[in-house]
Amino acid sequence: MMDRSWMHITDRLKSREYAKGVKDFITFARSHAIGCDKIRCPCRLCSNNYWLPISMIERHLFIKGIDPNYTAWIFHGDEEALSVSDDYDLQESELGDEYIDDIDVMLEDIRAGKFGNVASTESFHARVSTPVKTRKRGRGLGKSTSFDQLRKHGKISLKIKDGETAPCCEKCTMFTTRVTWILKHHADLSHPNWHDVPNHEKDKLVTRVRADFILDWSKKNHRSTVMKTLWKRFNAIRYDLHKIYMQYNTHEEALANGTEMVNPQRGRSYVQDGQARASRQKQQTNHTAGRTSFVRLLEIRYETEPNLIDFFKDVRWSKKKGKFVTPMTEEHYNLMVAKLDQLEPENRTKEAAAEIFREVLGHRPGYVRGLGEMVMPKSSKDNTEEWITKLAAAAEKHEKDTQYYKSLLDELRGDVRVLLEKQAKYDNFFSTYMSKRQSHGESHREADQGAA
Incomplete structure (x- = not known):
């Protein structure tokens, strides 16, 4: 094992030993x-x-640094004794890569048990007229290992x-991956979208999720x-299946090749993908976070x-x-x-910035603008109680x-009363x-006149 x-x-950035280590890692990973x-x-x-592309990973290792706890490179060629299935290995790339899903297993489940009109004794791949393109997996265990x-x-x-x-x-990624696996193996994917899944089926899926994670x-x-x-994951899986369906020239050809994932009544739901793409192009406040939720980014970058x-x-x-x-x-x-610069330096707190953030982006019922759908807005009741x-x-x-101020006024009135009393005494004394x-002056004048 190398050092x-x-x-x-x-x-x-200055260590030659670190640069050599990165070079050795890239060479080792590329060879596997x-x-x-x-x-x-x-x-x-x-x-x-x-x-990510290997060239980008090399930049990440210099700029952000390698995870020091990742001493056993099990995802890049090192062997590990534990052998675990990675059927639900789902890669969520911020560069927009396609999901790596076990479509084969999922379609086999659909073919064999979900749709009665499809013969379960005939291989799905033997009847596909257009080959399905899949990306090769890299070596190493999937995230299901952990x-x-x-x-x-x-x-x-x-x-x-x-x-x-x-x-x-x-x-967070483990949670999403596990939910995806549960849907692939236990959900009825014949429903066009999640909202059409009956409540009793949703309850069974929720029970399976709660059986794996501690939730209040x-x-x-x-x-x-x-x-x-x-x-979200149900609709994403349906979209992946839809991409396979779209490789056929006609709906009849898809049905003839062993799947009834889509029927004419449900065909309209797949038009929504093009509409969603057009809607995204019209957005004026896009972000660069990729598929990572804002909730996770806020936690990572909190400090x-x-x-x-x-x-x-x-x-x-x-x-x-x-x-x-x-x-x-x-x-x-x-x-x-x-708006933040208009405040005094001591008032430029996180709370003040958050208030300006909400003020500029505006308000929409049931949604916090700028933070994605994973942040719950305050209810009108909470806002009313807070107000x-x-x-x-x-x-x-x-x-x-x-x-x-009333006590000050009473005190002032008392002072004025005392002042007025003193003023009255002074006026009386002066008078x-x-x-x-005046009388003394008149007596002097009379005396002077008598003497004259």
Whole structure:
């Protein structure tokens, strides 16, 4: 086993030993990934969760650093004694790669048990007129390895923050992958979309998810996390199957080749993909986060992103182009910064930035603009109660101020009363004095006249 002490070197850009270690790793990984142009990225941020081009991985290892805990390179050629099936290995690449799904197994399940009109004794592949293109797998165990290793010790814990509907911990990808596996093996994929799945079937799928993960079912956001993930992954699997269906020239040809995944009544649902693509092209506030949820990104970058305004720029800034992804995004960011600069330095807190963030992006019922669908907005009831609490606090403050100023007024009135009394005494004294002086002056004048 080659020396891997270089993985703990912090001065990556200046260390020759680190550069040599990266070169050795790339050579080792490339030798075990023959025929594949992408491998798992072992940098600190990706943590072997994403498949990236080898050249990009080399840059990641220098800029972000390799995960120092990844000493056994099991995803890049090292052997591991434990042999675990990776039937549900799902790669979620931020570059938009296709999912690596076990379509063969899924179609076999559909062919054999889900659709009565399809003969179960005839091979699906023997009847396919157009070959299905699949991407080769890289060597190494799939992410299901870590799931099985943890699951044998009991249910797997998840970290789901209040107000969010997605795990923000490092097990978020494992959760999504497991839900996908459950859907592939236990869901009736003949339904055109998740909303058409009967409630009793949904309940069975939810029960399977709850059997694998520790969830607080009394919390609304935990329930929403499971239901939303099932919904998104069900529709994603259906889309993957639809891509296979679209390789046939006609609907009749697809039916003749062993599957009834789509019938004429359901055909209209597949038009939505083109409509969704056209809608995405019209968006004016796109982001660069890829498939990673904002909830997970917020957790990863919590210590490096001072506030939501900086996070808004980070996930909407194209490093390749050196600018914002759209002019509207840049306009929103500049407006946020301008509003934040208007505050005093001591008032530029995270809470103030979050308030400006919501003010600029606006409000839409049931959705927090700028943070994706995995963040739950405050309900109108909560907003009303919060507003009532603020009003009550303001009223209490004003009542205290009123009592304070009233006491000041009473004190001032007392002082004025005393002052008026003193003024009256002074006026009386002055009047008496002037009278005496006047009478004394007249007596002197009379005396002077008599003497003359």
